[in-house]
Amino acid sequence: MITTIFDKAAPGKNATGFMTDKQVEGVPAGIPASLIRDAADSLEIPDIPEVEIVRHYTELSRKNYGVDNGIYPLGSCTMKYNPKINETLTNLPGFRDIHPLQGLQDNRGIQGILQLLHETSLMLAEITGMDAFTLQPAAGAHGEFTGNLIIKKYIMMKGLDKKKNKIIVPDTSHGTNPASAASCNFEVIEIKSNEQGLVDLDQLAQALAPGDVAGIMLTNPNTLGLFEEEILKVTKMVHDAGGLCYYDGANLNGLCGVCRPGDMGFDIIHVNLHKTFSTPHGGGGPGAGPVGVKAFLKELLPGPRTALKDGKYSFTLPEQAGLGSIKAFHGNIGVVIRAYCYMKALGLSGLRRGTECAVLGANYVKVMLKDTICVPYQRRCYHEFVGSDDGFPNHVNTEDIAKRMLDLGVHAPTIYFPILVHGAIMIEPTETEALARLDGLVNIIKQIHKEAEETPAIVKSAPNDMPVKRLDQVLAARNPVLTVKALKKMQEK
Ligand SMILES: *Cc1c(COP(=O)(O)O)cnc(C)c1O
Numbered sequence: 001m002i003t004t005i006f007d008k009a010a011p012g013k014n015a016t017g018f019m020t021d022k023q024v025e026g027v028p029a030g031i032p033a034s035l036i037r038d039a040a041d042s043l044e045i046p047d048i049p050e051v052e053i054v055r056h057y058t059e060l061s062r063k064n065y066g067v068d069n070g071i072y073p074l075g076s077c078t079m080k081y082n083p084k085i086n087e088t089l090t091n092l093p094g095f096r097d098i099h100p101l102q103g104l105q106d107n108r109g110i111q112g113i114l115q116l117l118h119e120t121s122l123m124l125a126e127i128t129g130m131d132a133f134t135l136q137p138a139a140g141a142h143g144e145f146t147g148n149l150i151i152k153k154y155i156m157m158k159g160l161d162k163k164k165n166k167i168i169v170p171d172t173s174h175g176t177n178p179a180s181a182a183s184c185n186f187e188v189i190e191i192k193s194n195e196q197g198l199v200d201l202d203q204l205a206q207a208l209a210p211g212d213v214a215g216i217m218l219t220n221p222n223t224l225g226l227f228e229e230e231i232l233k234v235t236k237m238v239h240d241a242g243g244l245c246y247y248d249g250a251n252l253n254g255l256c257g258v259c260r261p262g263d264m265g266f267d268i269i270h271v272n273l274h275k276t277f278s279t280p281h282g283g284g285g286p287g288a289g290p291v292g293v294k295a296f297l298k299e300l301l302p303g304p305r306t307a308l309k310d311g312k313y314s315f316t317l318p319e320q321a322g323l324g325s326i327k328a329f330h331g332n333i334g335v336v337i338r339a340y341c342y343m344k345a346l347g348l349s350g351l352r353r354g355t356e357c358a359v360l361g362a363n364y365v366k367v368m369l370k371d372t373i374c375v376p377y378q379r380r381c382y383h384e385f386v387g388s389d390d391g392f393p394n395h396v397n398t399e400d401i402a403k404r405m406l407d408l409g410v411h412a413p414t415i416y417f418p419i420l421v422h423g424a425i426m427i428e429p430t431e432t433e434a435l436a437r438l439d440g441l442v443n444i445i446k447q448i449h450k451e452a453e454e455t456p457a458i459v460k461s462a463p464n465d466m467p468v469k470r471l472d473q474v475l476a477a478r479n480p481v482l483t484v485k486a487l488k489k490m491q492e493k
Contacts, residue, residue, distance in 0.1 A: 002467070004484050005056050009046030044484075063467050065411055067280075071437045073365075075384045075414035075426025076174065076223065078253060078275035079282065080358075083345070086278055086338040095337055100329040107314055114313035117330065118306040120340045121290070127343075127351065128249060128269055129262020130292030134301040136331040140250040143270025143289030144180035144217070146326050147246050150268055150293065150300045151215045152184055153323060154244065164214040164242065168207050170199050171420050172222035174248055181217060189213070193420065197224040197377035199234055208241040215244040220264070221254040221382035223418040223426075225362065235265025244268060250289075252276040253431065254359065254382035257352030267294050277339035288335040302326040357431035358383040361438055365429050368442040372449045376421055384428035386421050396452035396459050398423040403470060404451070404462035408444045 066072070072079035090096070094112060103110040121133040137143040148167070155161045167181035168189050178188040189207050194200040199218070207213065216238045220228045228234065235245045247266040253276040261269050273279055274287035281287055293301060302325050303318035318324050346354065359382050366375060366385045373387035389398040402412035402425075414426040429438055451459050463469065481487050 002487065004487065005048060005053065006044075006046045006484055008052055008056055009048050010052070065406075066282075067432075070410055071429065071433050071441050072411040073413045073427045073429050073441060074411060075225075075386070075428040076251065076417070077282070077414065078251060078272075078383075078428060078430060079411070080253075080278075080430035081432040082278045082280045082338070083342070085345075086341045089341050090334050090337045095333075103315065111313055113333070114306050114315070116340050117333070117336060118308055118313055120336050120343070121306065123340075123343050124271060124290055125292060127256060127260070127348075128252075128271065128292050129260030130266075130269055131262075131295040132298040132301060132305075133290050133292040134303060134305055134326075134331075135288065135290045135333075135336050136302050136325065136327045137270065137289040137291055138327055138332050139274075139287045140248075140270060140272040140289045141176040141180055142326070143272075143291045144176055144246075144248065145183055146289075146291045146302060146323070147268045147270055148180050148184035148186065148217075149323050149326075150291070150297055151244050151246065152186070153300050153321075154297060155214050157321070160214075160242070164212055166213045168204070168213055168216040168238075168243075170216075170218065170222070172197060172199075172224055172226075172418060173217060173219045174223055174250065175417070177217040177219065177248060186214060193222075193224075196379065197222070197226050198228055198230065201230060201233060201237070204234060204237055208237060208243070211241065213238070213241055213243045215246055215267075217246045217248060218266075219248040219251070220261070221251065221384075224377050224386050224421070225254070225381035225384040225426075225428075226377060226379055227255075227382055231264045239265065250275055251383060253355055254384075256355045257348055258355055262292075262294070267297060268292070273335050273339040278342035279335045279338045286332045286335055288332045288339070290331075290336075304330060354431045355383070358429075361429040361431060361433060362427070364435075365427055365438055365442055368439075369445055372446050373425060383430075384426060386418065387425045387427065388421050389423035389425065392449065393453040394456035396448075396456055398425055399470075400452075400459045400462060401425065401445070401448055404448045404459045405444060406463045407465045408447065410441060410444055 067079050067081050098110055098113060107114060117135060121135060124133045125131060137146045152161065155164050165187055166189050167186040168191060169178045169181060170191050170193055172193050178190070181188050191203040191207055192200060218228065218234070220231060222228060238245050244267045245265055247261040247269040249261060249269045250272040252271050256276055268291065270289045270291045272287060272289055274281040279287065291301070299319040300322045302323040304315040307314050307316045343351065362381050362384050366381055369387070374390045375385060375387045377386070389396070389401065392401065398415045402415045405412045416424055417426060418424060429441065448459060458464065481490055
């Protein structure tokens with residue numbers, strides 16, 4: 001049963017919680033009649049003392065689970081801890097109070113933020129091996145959309161857009177990849193991975209043969225957490241067929257500071273600042289998906305971007321040939337500031353260390369669970385690995401395991417994604433978890449395996465200790481209950 005603040009109303013009590021002798025009757029003197037609401041449109045506001053309101057919301061917040069409570073091994077999402085100092089720095093008045101239009105005429109007053117944006121672009125270029133970046137795109141998928149538009153524009157400039165209208169997307173790519181290509185009016189060709197979970201070069205050659213491919217979108221490490229070892233061959237084959245190579249760098253903490261997509265032959269890349277570069281995310285909060293390109297595509301980048309000349313920073317408007325703007329003003333600057341602070345604090349060696357810890361943590365958990373969770377692709381993983389529910393006792397499935405984990409005090413991993421693994425359980429411990437936390441996670445999953453053997457009912461009925469039981473997820477998505485009135489109606493049924 002969900003309690004709302006209305007259930008806690010105490011009619012006749014005012015905000016202080018003291019008893020009043022009587023409700024204030026009628027309308028206080030001096031308020032014009034036109035401003036008085038009639039009963040029909042009056043808001044339903046519960047009579048409730050302030051202290052009970054505070055307790056209500058505090059109680060709600062305690063039911064929530066976040067990375068500040070414990071490990072959050074949600075694969076692909078990189079729910080790592082983000083240093084609080086970044087929040088403080090981003091909220092400095094000099095950053096926070098700038099108006100987006102400030103500096104378009106005269107940028108002497110905003111040299112600081114311009115320098116920050118400029119240096120962030122340079123650092124991202126250095127880290128990824130690209131030549132130029134735009135900071136405008138607001139999310140990973142938005143970066144992919146931008147990248148596909150760049151491919152389209154490039155193909156058009158070559159006069160090949162009638163001929164080259166297909167984008168190759170391996171089945172190990174993130175789900176946003178085919179969606180982004182399709183939104184740019186490309187036809188998507190899916191190619192199946194080989195038995196090692198990597199791009200199948202024969203399939204790739206077949207897909208390229210007709211000469212109608214505009215490019216490939218690749219996630220590396222792929223969604224199985226595996227590194228595409230033949231990556232140089234893959235990018236060369238696509239280039240030889242006249243296509244461009246797009247790199248989905250949302251999960252850069254599998255290789256950040258160790259190797260660079262630009263050196264693997266990629267022409268375009270996006271990175272998710274809100275995963276690798278330390279912006280808290282989830283719940284649809286702001287993100288940023290900067291897009292980087294090799295020099296030959298630079299003029300196509302959306303803007304405004306920044307420039308440095310004679311020691312002065314300025315905005316540069318998008319070039320005539322390019323995409324124009326892909327977002328209002330300069331993108332989600334608050335997210336860029338956090339990423340800047342994070343990169344500056346760690347330096348290249350620190351970023352590399354983060355990657356090493358992320359990869360080590362994922363491999364540690366995978367090995368510790370080798371007799372518990374079946375892992376179909378048995379190779380060394382990167383920052384995450386994908387197991388399956390195959391072989392769990394008594395037909396306990398992935399959903400049961402995930403729900404039981406909530407009872408036992410941790411967030412569930414990503415489940416049923418990627419779809420090429422049956423009953424997928426995708427675990428990404430992230431680099432910010434200490435050994436004891438990783439062991440805690442391992443022990444919880446081992447305990448669930450034991451319960452599945454001995455007392456399967458407790459796993460199949462999970463969650464048993466959460467405020468709500470299993471939701472009908474389809475119904476919840478189709479008919480979300482977002483108001484107290486709708487909730488009451490539902491509860492009356
Ligand atoms: C998260 C993710 C995306 C999408 O990023 P959003 O910011 O959620 O749009 C794309 N690709 C991969 C590999 C991801 O993990």
